[in-house]
Amino acid sequence: MSNKTVGFALILLSAAMGACIVPFAKVASSVVPPLSIVFWRVFLASIIFIPIAYKNKEKITIKKIKLLAPLSVILSINFTAAIVSVKFIPTSLTPIIYATTPLITYAITQIRNKKPELKSRYIFGMTVGFVGLVIATLQNIKVEGDVLKTITGVLIVFVGAICFSIYGIKSKDYQKEMSPIQISWINVIVASLVLSPFALFDTVTTAYVAKIGLTQLAALVGIAFFGSVIAYLTYQHAIKHTDPSVASLMTYIQPIFGVILSILIVGESVTPIFLLGGSLAILGAYIASR
Numbered sequence: 001m002s003n004k005t006v007g008f009a010l011i012l013l014s015a016a017m018g019a020c021i022v023p024f025a026k027v028a029s030s031v032v033p034p035l036s037i038v039f040w041r042v043f044l045a046s047i048i049f050i051p052i053a054y055k056n057k058e059k060i061t062i063k064k065i066k067l068l069a070p071l072s073v074i075l076s077i078n079f080t081a082a083i084v085s086v087k088f089i090p091t092s093l094t095p096i097i098y099a100t101t102p103l104i105t106y107a108i109t110q111i112r113n114k115k116p117e118l119k120s121r122y123i124f125g126m127t128v129g130f131v132g133l134v135i136a137t138l139q140n141i142k143v144e145g146d147v148l149k150t151i152t153g154v155l156i157v158f159v160g161a162i163c164f165s166i167y168g169i170k171s172k173d174y175q176k177e178m179s180p181i182q183i184s185w186i187n188v189i190v191a192s193l194v195l196s197p198f199a200l201f202d203t204v205t206t207a208y209v210a211k212i213g214l215t216q217l218a219a220l221v222g223i224a225f226f227g228s229v230i231a232y233l234t235y236q237h238a239i240k241h242t243d244p245s246v247a248s249l250m251t252y253i254q255p256i257f258g259v260i261l262s263i264l265i266v267g268e269s270v271t272p273i274f275l276l277g278g279s280l281a282i283l284g285a286y287i288a289s290r
Contacts, residue, residue, distance in 0.1 A: 007242035008289045010234045012282075015250040017231035019257035020222060027219035031211045034083045037223070039199035042079070042191040044224035045232075049185040052229070058181045065186050068178070071170050072190030074163045079191065081160030088153025095255035097157040099133050102126050102252070102288070104165040106245045112169075122245065122288045129252040129284025136277025137255055164251075168244035171236060180236030188228060242289065249285040256281050 021041075028037050053059070085094055103126065110117075174183055203209055212220075238247040256278040 004242065004290055007238050007246060008286060010238035010241060011247060011250045011285065011289065012253060014231050014234040014238055014247075015253035016257045017226045017234065018250065018254045019261055020231075021227035022258045023261055024219040024222040024227065028216050028223065031208055031213070031216045032220070033202040033206060033208060034086070035080065035195065035198040036202040036208065037220070038079045038083055039192065039195040040220045041223045041228055042076075042188040042195065043199075044221060045188040045228035046185065046192050048225055048229050049181070049188065053181055053185055056179075056181055058179060058185070060182055060186055060189075064178060064182065065190065068174060068183065068186045069190050071167060071174070072187045073194055074170075075167050075187050076191040076194040078160045078163040078167065079195070081156050081163065085153045085156045085160070088149050088156065093154075094157050095137055095251070095258075096134060097154055098161050098164070098251050099130055099255075100158065101161045101164050101168075102129075102245060102248045104162055105168055105248045108165060108169055109243070109245050121290060125284045125286070125288025125290075126249070127284070128287060129249060129281050132277045132280025132282070132284055133252050133255060134277070136259070136274050136281060138277075161251075165244070165248065168235075168239055168248050172239050172244050175236070175240055180233055180240060184229070184232045184236055187232070246289045249288055252281045252285050 025037055028040075032040070082094060082098075106122065106126070171183055178186075235247060235250065238250070259274060259278070
């Protein structure tokens with residue numbers, strides 16, 4: 001099996017695992033504040049990584065943590081941007097903005113190259129995928145209220161998309177010295193430290209911890225295991241087998257899987273427009289990954 005085929009399979013798996021965050025977060029948010037959900041996501045993930053790292057004889061050192069810390073902070077900004085943006089824009093608009101990640105990643109990669117080259121197949125696939133995502137999600141987008149508020153929300157998500165692009169590009173650089181497990185593990189450890197003040201503030205001001213039941217706890221563990229450990233491990237391996245520009249195409253597919261999960265779990269209806277858009281999004285990602 002070729003690296004491109006393996007890479008595309010990993011992109012699909014990463015997108016599917018990342019899509020699990022939405023339904024689990026909806027369950028957890030009945031008690032847990034948004035930023036605390038992000039904290040528990042990375043904190044629990046850092047614990048789940050321990051047996052995985054032990055089994056694979058992976059070790060992390062203070063030196064590696066210091067080396068990777070700036071990238072982990074960038075990833076933390078990405079996590080936070082997605083959560084903070086919901087105060088300004090509808091959550092249905094967020095995937096569209098995040099779908100600029102492949103374009104941003106591709107642009108930065110080409111700027112970094114000593115001999116930039118336009119890859120027509122990638123650009124064509126990226127365009128098809130983006131159009132497909134817009135078709136699939138546009139019917140659910142309802143932008144209302146203050147224009148300035150909407151612009152602020154869009155800019156916040158765009159900052160998150162830039163951070164996610166940098167995360168993918170720099171991960172490829174660090175993979176020369178560290179494994180996908182080490183990179184993913186260090187990222188969630190540092191992110192836990194960065195986000196801990198927000199979680200502590202929520203704990204003091206809302207006392208939500210005492211209200212957490214088994215349902216919310218299970219949802220938080222689900223977000224950590226599927227949405228962080230599995231999603232980011234597969235994403236790192238996708239970067240390893242392809243490149244950051246190709247791996248970032250998962251931002252086209254993840255919202256599609258999110259809707260599919262809503263259909264399966266909540267019983268939402270599927271429309272012909274969604275089927276068309278979803279098919280184009282996946283087809284575009286496949287074309288661009290070849």
